[in-house]
Structure formats: C-alpha cells, structure tokens
Amino acid sequence: QVHLAESGGGLVQAGGSLRLSCAASGRTSSSYGMGWFRQAPGKEREFVAAITRSGGSTYYADSVKGRFTITRDNAKNTVYLQMNSLKPEDTAVYYCAAQPTSGVVVAVSFYGYWGQGTQVTVSS
Secondary structure, eight states: EEEEEEEEEEEEEEEEEEEEEOOOOOOOOGGGGGEEEOOTTTSOOOOEEEEEEEEEEEOOOOOTTTTTTEEEEEGGGGEEEEEOSSGGGGGGEEEEEOOOSSOHHHHGOOOOOOOOOOOEEEEE
8 A cells, every 4th residue: 555645835916836745654545546636625636746656658638638748756655746837727736646547547446545635826
C-alpha cells in the first residue's frame, strides 16, 4: 500500500503560479500511474492531469492544457503539478492519486489510493 501526501497549495492572484507536490511513502511511486484531480464545494471530483509509471506519457483535461504540467521524479517518489496562468475557476482542493495500470487513466473509479488534498485558491 502507498500513502500519498500533497503540499504546495495556497492563495495566489490570477495569472500567478503554484507548484504542487505529491510525496509517496510505503512503496515506490514507480509501481503506479499517477493523477491529479480537483474538487470544488458541491461539485464532483474532476480529472486534471495524469502521467504513466515511467513518465513517458501524459494527458490533461482541456481546461488546463497549455497551463499545467505534470511530472514525476521516481527517484524521489514524488509527483508534481506545475500550475501557471492560474484562473479563479482553478480554485479547488487538489488531490493526487495512484492507480496500478501501465497506461493513462482519467476515471476517478480506477484510482485506489488518494492523498488528503491541498487547497488552491486563486483570487481575481
């Protein structure tokens, strides 16, 4: 079993940047594909970005393409989400998650491990 812990959230002005980190413990993160999701109050958790076990393939939600970048450093058991050109509609709790397949997965139901989340608030 792997434990995930997000960090790096905070309050930022529109147009600013943040980098979220997801640290894994208990098992190496290279055993899992990783994803970032977000959830605003009263809304369902939605897909943001995903990366394969090796880091060779990535996929992004249309709403963040060109602005967000997901990367991973398997030697550090850490996955990152670089968020640039932030907009107020990006405000949400951001979660990292792990799934056991070798491909890209966008569905919440396929991810078995979740972090506790980190709040990102973008002011206008």
